[in-house]
Amino acid sequence: MRQITVLEAVHQARRTIGDIDARMLLQHVLDMSHAVLIAHSDRELLPEQAQYFVQLAQRRAHGEPVAYLTGKREFYSLDFKVSPAVLIPRPETELLVDLALERSPVDCLLKILDLGTGSGAIALTIAKYRPLASVTAVDASNDAVAIAKSNAKQLGVSNVNIIRSNWFDRLVGERFDLIVSNPPYVAGADPHLAQGDLRFEPSMALTDSGDGLSCLRTIIAAAPAHLETGGTLLVEHGYDQAQTCRLLLEEAGFGAIICRPDLAGIARISGGICMI
Template sequence: MASVRDLLALGADLPTESPARDAEVLLCHCLQRDRTWLYTWPEKPVDAANEQRFRALLARRRQGEPVAHLTGQRDFWTLSLAVTPDTLIPRPDTETLVSWALELPLQEQARVLDLGTGSGAIALALASERAGWQVTATDASAAALAVAQRNIAHCCPGRVRTLQGSWFAPLAGERFDLIVSNPPYIEAADAHLASGDVRFEPRSALVAGASGLDDLQAIISGAPAHLAPGAYLLLEHGYRQGEAVRNLLTQAGFEAVATRRDLGGNERVSGGRCGAD
């Protein structure tokens, strides 16, 4: 019977950026144990059923399937979220947006909107940190919204309102103190679409026209009609799009336009404040 150490060694040659970590996560998932347990009990024998399950997951990972899809979950902020092929996989760089939003001088019962919520990661991170905020999450995809609703029920039941529709379509007449979004921003011809985890994520949540700016521009142009005076708009974007997004925000009349860098030092989130009436 194979031991924990034996099975971890099977993942050493995974053709991924972090083979050892991938193997750890998959074995933890199979055994319903944490990483500390794996290294505390490396000689523990693993029963045949779990060994077979682990080997099957390793084989799928070798074919490129994302770890988050294999386990059905991904940690984001302080939350463990359900993830499916119907949504983007939440990434650590998006926490840059969450951190910035939590620093803003908003009222205790601020109205907050997350456009294109996907798994609900941003909306739920904010709701989990600010009990008084009235958070709304929208998505054009019914399948993605179903994943978000599942995560809301698990993480913050009754705390986040969900609406289906493209960008501001389901929000006629509504205004918010903060709008956040991680919209599609990859160029249609970007070679990265053919490699890594993005091959398994919904293209509609990734690609935004030839320049990658189509959805960012749509949100920026539509946001003023849905922002209260002095409210904020924060947008995640590609690492080479900071200047373009700042220009779009300035042209749309936003003030105090700025950009924050992600964990890798790349420009990742830009935003500004809506002018007072």
């Protein structure tokens, strides 16, 4: 394979995967920032770099997510290691972190729980910005727990305990000031599961294979037993699940129920205060 420049490599790949993806993959191959990539557009790739880039571009053309190809994704201005074993952190989930931080004074010794932590993006971000908090993160997947622990080490976060647990199973008797969760909420029959990046993400992190509400039902019903009186539960949900979540929260005895839209105006986060 003849040597090609950065600019030539991007131009060739953009025909099949688009300019943004091409640049992100090339940044990964060359281990350089976007600014440096632009500044050195005439740099020639080594043969092995060019070959690796072509392989990644071909995989992307077949649908594999860029995050899995590069092994990382930025979330809340932090870099997280990801793999096909965990859900790719999404910008709309940053709203869940925003609301959690609003309810977590920086000078308080709070106990916070993240259910279904995956890569640890939510739990570790909260722990990073609230160093006095004691954060527990759980996931039913051993692989996810391993990745979350790796991210904690990479980010230098020490105020988090990451354990394997199916929701509250290993938290008997424990109570928290705040519980957050981005559980599987996509309905099993949703056609989006067979489209785009979702085809490559772990199905257990996306859907309950039913109506998309079973995990939300479980979490909301069980949360009061694990919240201090006055503690808060915040959950992410689907675009059409806000009303159902409100009813579930009311049935579970929550008060001051909220529903917040994401930047696209879609109802994304619901929650309430434990009154028991």
